[in-house]
Amino acid sequence: MLIERGLNCWIGAKATILDGARIGDNSIVAAGAVVCRGEYPAGVILGGVPAKVIKRIGSLSGGNCSHGRSGIGA
Template sequence: MSLFARIIRKLTRKSSVLFFRSISTAKPEGQFCAVAPMLCEGKGSIVVGEGTSFGYVEDADFWTSYVFLNPRTAGSKISIGKNCQICNHFTAICEGPGIEIGDNVLVGTSVNVYDTDFHEVDPERRLTGTPKTGKVVIEDNVWIGDRVTILKGSKIGKNSVVAAGAVVAGEFPANVVIGGVPARVIREINGGK
């Protein structure tokens, strides 16, 4: 790649990151690196640990997406630990008790995490009711593959791996591989002690 192309790429990336930061209504706290554009919207809080990075230039969706962190209500909180690597097109939406991601977590491309159902199931109350919520906890050293969806009330134990494309709902122990729709334990990880 020519020097001119590298300069154009770098300027484009930096201007996109600055643009999304300038239009964000929520300001994350902490020392982290936003390689990809990151849009933070909402009335709640976002706390990110030192050494965590968002985005990866040489991965899918880098030039066509952004990271979206959305603690929608005043009491909601998105907490991401230290030294996490979160790839492109990551979405975390919080309307209830929160989303808590531990230290050293690896997150693939196009991962969605929600602590809410957004709407009630009952058709009479879909637009007026209060949706169900449940805290999401992802413990330390978890590896989440591409295109995973993690739903309200889920807990993933430390050192576990979530296979690409899984839909996670419920609690899972430490040191396991989970996958599928809905996700289930596929096997244990023997070396994760």
């Protein structure tokens, strides 16, 4: 079995991802989470032991800046 991770995923410190897990694009795995075998949707925050969907989020592309500025220090 393999672990499949989508594009633009963030994996927190000391997270454990077990064989057979499929994590969708633009997802975040919380620090210390244990992601078990199964398929997890795109655009979510996963956390807990065992991991479950905590919250649905939008894209992490960074293109939408709500304050009208872009870039660091702008």
